Amino acid sequence: MSGTMNLLIGLAMGLSLLALASSRLPSVIRAAAFQGMVLGTLPLLLEEKIHWLVAIVAVGTIAVKGFIIPNLLRRALRAANIDREVEPLLGFVPSLLLGAAATIGAAALASELPLLPEHAKSLLVPGAFATVVCGFILLIARTKAISQVCGYLILENGIYLFGLLLINTTPLLVEAGILLDLTVAVFVIGIIVDRIQREFDTLDTRKLTSLRE
Amino acid sequence: MKEFLLIAIPLLVAGLALAWPNERTRPWLLPVAGGLHAVLALWLLIDPPVLIAGAWFGFDPLARAVLPMVSLLFLVCSIYGVAYLQIRSERKNRIFVTALLVMLGFLSLALQAQNLGLLWVAAEATTLVTVPLLHFNGTARAFEASWKYLLVGGTGIALSLLGSFCLGYASLHGGGNGDLTFTSLVAQGASLTRPWLITAWVLLLAGYGTKMGLAPMHTWKPDAYGEAPGMVGALLAGGTTTMAFVAILRVKQVVDAAGGGAMTERTLLAFGLFSMLVAALFLLGTPDFKRMLAYSSVEHMGILAVGAALGGAGIWAALFHVWTNGLTKGALFLSAGNIRRAAGAQTEDKVAGMAWRTPASARIFVVGILALTACPPFGVFFSELKIILATFQTNQMFAATAFLGCLLFAFFGMARLVFAIVDGRPRAAARATGKQLRETPGVIVPPLVFLALSLWLGLATPSLLRDAWTAAANILFPTP
Numbered sequence: 001m002s003g004t005m006n007l008l009i010g011l012a013m014g015l016s017l018l019a020l021a022s023s024r025l026p027s028v029i030r031a032a033a034f035q036g037m038v039l040g041t042l043p044l045l046l047e048e049k050i051h052w053l054v055a056i057v058a059v060g061t062i063a064v065k066g067f068i069i070p071n072l073l074r075r076a077l078r079a080a081n082i083d084r085e086v087e088p089l090l091g092f093v094p095s096l097l098l099g100a101a102a103t104i105g106a107a108a109l110a111s112e113l114p115l116l117p118e119h120a121k122s123l124l125v126p127g128a129f130a131t132v133v134c135g136f137i138l139l140i141a142r143t144k145a146i147s148q149v150c151g152y153l154i155l156e157n158g159i160y161l162f163g164l165l166l167i168n169t170t171p172l173l174v175e176a177g178i179l180l181d182l183t184v185a186v187f188v189i190g191i192i193v194d195r196i197q198r199e200f201d202t203l204d205t206r207k208l209t210s211l212r213e
Numbered sequence: 214m215k216e217f218l219l220i221a222i223p224l225l226v227a228g229l230a231l232a233w234p235n236e237r238t239r240p241w242l243l244p245v246a247g248g249l250h251a252v253l254a255l256w257l258l259i260d261p262p263v264l265i266a267g268a269w270f271g272f273d274p275l276a277r278a279v280l281p282m283v284s285l286l287f288l289v290c291s292i293y294g295v296a297y298l299q300i301r302s303e304r305k306n307r308i309f310v311t312a313l314l315v316m317l318g319f320l321s322l323a324l325q326a327q328n329l330g331l332l333w334v335a336a337e338a339t340t341l342v343t344v345p346l347l348h349f350n351g352t353a354r355a356f357e358a359s360w361k362y363l364l365v366g367g368t369g370i371a372l373s374l375l376g377s378f379c380l381g382y383a384s385l386h387g388g389g390n391g392d393l394t395f396t397s398l399v400a401q402g403a404s405l406t407r408p409w410l411i412t413a414w415v416l417l418l419a420g421y422g423t424k425m426g427l428a429p430m431h432t433w434k435p436d437a438y439g440e441a442p443g444m445v446g447a448l449l450a451g452g453t454t455t456m457a458f459v460a461i462l463r464v465k466q467v468v469d470a471a472g473g474g475a476m477t478e479r480t481l482l483a484f485g486l487f488s489m490l491v492a493a494l495f496l497l498g499t500p501d502f503k504r505m506l507a508y509s510s511v512e513h514m515g516i517l518a519v520g521a522a523l524g525g526a527g528i529w530a531a532l533f534h535v536w537t538n539g540l541t542k543g544a545l546f547l548s549a550g551n552i553r554r555a556a557g558a559q560t561e562d563k564v565a566g567m568a569w570r571t572p573a574s575a576r577i578f579v580v581g582i583l584a585l586t587a588c589p590p591f592g593v594f595f596s597e598l599k600i601i602l603a604t605f606q607t608n609q610m611f612a613a614t615a616f617l618g619c620l621l622f623a624f625f626g627m628a629r630l631v632f633a634i635v636d637g638r639p640r641a642a643a644r645a646t647g648k649q650l651r652e653t654p655g656v657i658v659p660p661l662v663f664l665a666l667s668l669w670l671g672l673a674t675p676s677l678l679r680d681a682w683t684a685a686a687n688i689l690f691p692t693p
Contacts, residue, residue: 211435
């Protein structure tokens with residue numbers, strides 16, 4: 001059981017590196033969507049007996065992270081008529097190297113933190129920290145609004161991964177609230193991207209510079 | 214029951230506002246909800262309810278110490294809002310009014326939340342509902358401000374969720390049963406696992422610190438406050454930041470109970486002084502009087518963080534400062550909005566002579582700046598004095614010196630800009646638009662009320678409020 005889980009978490013970590021390395025926006029979106037789907041299946045693997053609430057969380061996560069949000073992003077992409085991230089603030093190879101370094105750092109940090117015996121063998125904690133940091137790098141190293149939203153999505157995926165440690169103990173409201181709020185956040189970001197795109201045709205956030213000292 | 218109504222009434226009226234057919238009468242729903250909310254908050258302040266053990270939300274001493282201020286701030290801003298939305302009748306106000314009311318509802322929920330998860334949900338909802346308020350003006354600059362707000366604020370709120378998870382895991386690893394109410398986390402005390410506790414504090418301080426606007430996570434603030442309508446700025450500077458400060462205080466209480474008191478105090482002091490320094494430097498240079506208010510807000514958030522780092526007396530003073538800063542800022546944001554509308558610009562190279570164009574607003578603005586930069590007998594003077602006394606009590610001479618130095622430079626920076634826009638000859642742009650924007654009582658009385666409240670807090674702080682702050686400070690910093 002924990003072997004399959006670790007395999008999937010490793011896959012998710014690889015997907016965030018893939019997102020860091022790719023220059024085409026559709027493949028960044030695809031990486032984030034696939035990562036979301038992989039993470040969505042994890043709650044089903046956590047327990048021998050599947051509680052119906054956990055099943056709902058899993059199905060909801062796969063639907064939202066794997067389909068709805070990526071579709072919104074693709075729609076924004078078509079509307080903006082771009083498919084390539086040119087001139088990133090930080091090149092693709094440097095950001096990939098930074099991401100790899102962050103993954104190693106996350107593993108080192110996670111080994112310092114004490115874990116409960118049932119989590120000791122899993123990659124959940126290093127996987128979560130690595131994904132959060134990779135998402136953050138994507139968020140700050142790219143100039144196109146859609147890449148930044150993908151970065152935010154990957155960052156959220158990392159937090160979701162961490163939340164799995166607590167899925168059996170935190171009460172229902174926290175679970176529901178987390179799902180609802182995180183998705184709404186990206187929805188709103190999506191709408192804003194849509195609006196920004198009407199104002200700034202290229203979706204280049206570097207053009208958002210009239211407000212400064 | 215009444216504490217539940219504080220959340221339910223704004224949300225119900227928000228639903229009503231969404232369905233309300235008439236653009237002209239819809240803004241009146243704001244003072245209706247604000248009035249009911251203020252009456253309830255005052256009632257609860259005078260007669261606090263008995264707390265139910267283990268409940269997820271409740272009107273505890275900390276909520277009692279700050280929630281009435283947010284309620285009062287909203288009420289006065291909502292009266293201004295009626296006049297403002299009449300002036301701005303070319304913009305549709307359905308979303309604006311609804312979002313303001315939803316924001317009040319979620320602020321009330323967040324201030325009363327007794328559970329780590331519920332607090333986060335409410336904070337996240339407040340973040341999202343602020344976005345439509347920021348791009349009310351619909352300009353390219355307003356879009357830019359909302360985009361930056363959402364990106365920075367969204368990342369901050371995501372970090373605070375990760376921090377909440379870490380704190381939850383600290384409790385679980387230390388033998389907890391997954392109960393994330395603050396009372397049970399405090400009761401767990403030293404059994405919270407230390408490495409997780411430190412990770413949680415770092416992430417939660419960074420996350421809620423972003424929401425509060427502590428430097429260096431303050432970058433959304435100048436853009437958002439510069440582009441938002443004045444009343445939204447007032448509510449952000451007095452309401453949302455207060456919520457984030459309360460969140461930090463609640464988390465600090467848990468970390469302190471687990472034996473991390475030295476760490477929380479040192480980090481808060483460092484962040485607070487750094488915020489004051491950054492704000493003072495930017496205040497010396499900024500040419501834009503609405504962005505100036507944002508940097509001043511960064512400065513005052515720094516002051517709150519410093520206060521929170523100074524033990525019981527410091528926390529008492531910080532709660533006092535929440536009131537004086539929030540209400541004084543209200544006067545400034547509202548009068549700055551009036552000046553901005555009449556001048557058609559907000560930088561010192563385009564705006565001058567506003568004492569002739571908008572005599573009442575310009576006078577309120579000048580007096581408000583004096584009040585905010587701690588001129589006696591306004592409230593801010595006394596609350597900052599209490600914080601300085603607390604630094605002496607805890608023997609932090611370096612902190613006291615840095616604190617006073619930053620205050621002095623902030624005063625220079627603000628006085629420079631304020632007199633540049635108030636004095637001199639009106640510019641051509643202002644002469645062209647000045648005539649049709651008269652200063653009606655609807656936009657003058659609310660900021661005057663704020664000034665009066667600030668004065669009242671300074672001259673005669675009601676013993677009711679003093680007791681409320683003492684009760685909250687005793688819980689947050691129990692003296693052995």
